[in-house]
Amino acid sequence: GESVGLHLPTLSVQEGDNSIINCAYSNSASDYFIWYKQESGKGPQFIIDIRSNMDKRQGQRVTVLLNKTVKHLSLQIAATQPGDSAVYFCAENPPGTYKYIFGTGTRLKVLA
Amino acid sequence: DTAVSQTPKYLVTQMGNDKSIKCEQNLGHDTMYWYKQDSKKFLKIMFSYNNKELIINETVPNRFSPKSPDKAHLNLHINSLELGDSAVYFCASSRTGNELFFGEGSRLTVL
Secondary structure: OOOEOOOOOEEEEEOOOOEEEEEEOOOOOOOEEEEEEEOOOOOOEEEEEEEOOOOEEEOOOEEEEEEOOOOEEEEEEOOOOHHHOEEEEEEEEOOOOOOOEEEOOEEEEEEO | OOOEEEEOOEEEEOOOOOEEEEEEEOOOOOEEEEEEEOOOOOEEEEEEEEOOEEEEEOOOOOOEEEEEEEOOEEEEEEOOOOHHHOEEEEEEEEOOOOOOEEOOOEEEEEO
16 A cells, blocks of 8 residues: 555654654655644644645745655754644645545654 | 534444544535544545545445535445444545645544
């Protein structure tokens, strides 16, 4: 079956440090990628997206990097705050499909 | 003001029963989805409808039947519930080629 990422790691960071969450995607033809944040008991929330004609996109405190050569996506969170604690998912959208394929996620824990 | 709303939020039922989860979106999107999230947080697509037509039907037991009465609604009916159906079910919607908007989830527990 298709998959994005293969395990659910936990990343622990000190409050105020930068966080980097990584994701390996499976379909080299995918042309649209999204990062989601899921807090406990809630649905996934959109953070930032990037299309395959770009390799970097910045938002407020977040940056997404796309490396199509190695099918790798990363989410950088600057000055991590306790409210950033959540599970983060990447998702890929192969061209010409309505399907969004999610990775297994990374749990981010922010230490005070 | 809720963009994607699904009910019920919690559902506890016995094996063998039939249950439904309802979803509505007020975003004017043309595509709606059902995803299943297991205990390990893995999100797996089940179904998708575009303009009331079924466009994605993953390998899901035929005990699961989606129904889309109109573009703003996508319901999920599950027959003969089994223990393995216990999960959180998320409804989502999107405008074609753009990000998904998720509901808050419906936690189904089968006893």
